[in-house]
Amino acid sequence: MSGREVKKGANSPILDFLAMPVSVHIVATPETSASSVFGLYDTLVAAGRDWEHLVSGDEPEPVFKVSLIGPEIEGYRCGSGVWIAPDQTFDDADDADIVVVPGLTISPHDRPDPEQHPCLTWLANRDLSKTRIVSACTGAVYLAELGILDGVEATTHWAWEGLFQRFYPKVRLRTDRGLCFADASRGPVTSGGTTGWQELATFLIAHYGGTQRAVRAAKIWLMANRGELQSPFSSMITTTPHADAVIAQAQVWIAQNYAIDNPVADMTKRSGLPPTTFARRFRKATSKSPQAYILALRIEEARQLLETTECSVAEVGEAVGYVDTPSFRRLFKRKTGLTPVEHRKMFGQSRFAKFS
Structure with missing residues (x-):
């Protein structure tokens, strides 16, 4: 986050106040899940804004500048069937501090074909020293395709565990966890099942906006403490097609x-x-x-x-x-x-x- 003034404070060991909002691109493609895209969008743009509007009366200080990015801006139906119109295209997008890959409506059995998933090429061209790539739910499949999860603990929706075992064996998959990251300050972050985007949003708000803003977001959005476990919600048996x-x-x-x-x-x-x-x-x-x-x-x-x-x-x-x-x-x-x-x-x- 070069060019930004950072003031350390009691609320966060990393960042308490940003002179400029952290720029965030949320991937919004025909494969993305509407609840994940719009849930992340709503909660991130609200950080530093909604509490001030609804409770304190203080001047809003948004933590994030959020935009949707996809293959075109004319709009299309996303994976959930909801109409979505990105703000920027992959070809014309500005660089961002954070790229979020939300949940994807993709097969739990087949590896994604880059020809059918142009976002993969765009992600592969990001400079990881400047842009942090994180994911919610099945968005972790894209991160695994990039190889940035190799050798680190990561999580995703439990129904995609077999896919990871077959195609991404270098990933230290933890489908029992709700959130995984090796370093809070850098590198990939992955969150678990369908509503796991809430854990990711909480992490991003806490890390980049401070603990107090995360507490306020949890109160405004009624985001209960789900704990770190995904296991209680998972099925230990899933159908895996085979010809034996x-x-x-x-x-x-x-x-x-x-x-x-x-x-x-x-x-x-x-x-x-x-x-x-x-x-x-x-x-x-x-x-x-x-x-x-x-x-x-x-x-x-x-x-x-x-x-x-x-x-x-x-x-x-x-x-x-x-x-x-x-x-x-x-x-x-x-x-x-x-x-x-x-x-x-x-x-x-x-x-x-x-x-x-």
């Missing part, structure tokens, strides 16, 4: 028999394959080892029972193959971030019964 008929048959069988003793051995035997061959093909087809796949099935079934029945925690554990209730509780907490009781409180029938 033997593994597909094994998946059908194990979906009904995951609670038996030693299901991996039975599943392997039924396949007619040597154990090492079966394990290799299973991982290739599902992105999980047989053991991890069965564990995921058991946890997902336990979640469903907690959400839809009044069974006790012990009964739920036994139904999915765990007779030792304390061990089941510990495993459930380790894999989901919540205890069984906490999960039922967050997602169980009692929460939603009042709406029916």
